[in-house]
Amino acid sequence: MDRIHYAGDSILTGTDIARALLDYAQALAQVGSAATVEIPTIDEAGEPGRSDILVGPAxxxxxxxxxxxxxxxxxxxxxxxxREKTRNLRRYGTPGTGAVVTEQDDPPAGEWSDYEGI
Structure with a gap:
């Protein structure tokens, strides 16, 4: 388990969740963006809960x-x-899925007259 310290308070969550959140926060900061992330937590009595965390450059x-x-x-x-959002931020600068690129063969060039009137 990991304790995330944030805005003068702390929350308890899973280790993988905490690490993925910190990686995502770093990627958001690198592109000057922010997001709110809801993560599962456990309180001091062991009761499950959820926390919304605003992460970004600041x-x-x-x-x-x-x-x-x-x-x-x-x-x-x-x-x-x-992790997917982090990869997309680092690759494309956006938390979305990024561009889909499909390889295509170039069609053969036409005659110059084919391009008249374009």
Whole structure:
């Protein structure tokens, strides 16, 4: 488990979730963008919850390992989504899916007269 320190408070979440969130926050900061991310959390009594975190260029997140008696919090779908958004930001500068490029053969060049009136 990891404790994420944010805005003078802290939340407890899974280690993979925390690392994916920090990577995403770094990628957002590099392109000057921000996003709100909802992550699963566990409170001090062991009760599950959710937290919304605004991450972007001004975010100051710290993640530290936490030794707690609670079972590791896992959300593979969220971690995969955050990693995909991080890859897209680093590759395309956008959290979306990015451009889809399809290889195509160039058609043969036509005669100059084919281009008249274009």
């Amino acid at each position: 975010s100051q997140l710290i993640s530290s390992s936490a030794q707690v008696a609670h079972e590791e919090l896992v959300d593979e779908k969220l971690v995969d989504q955050l």
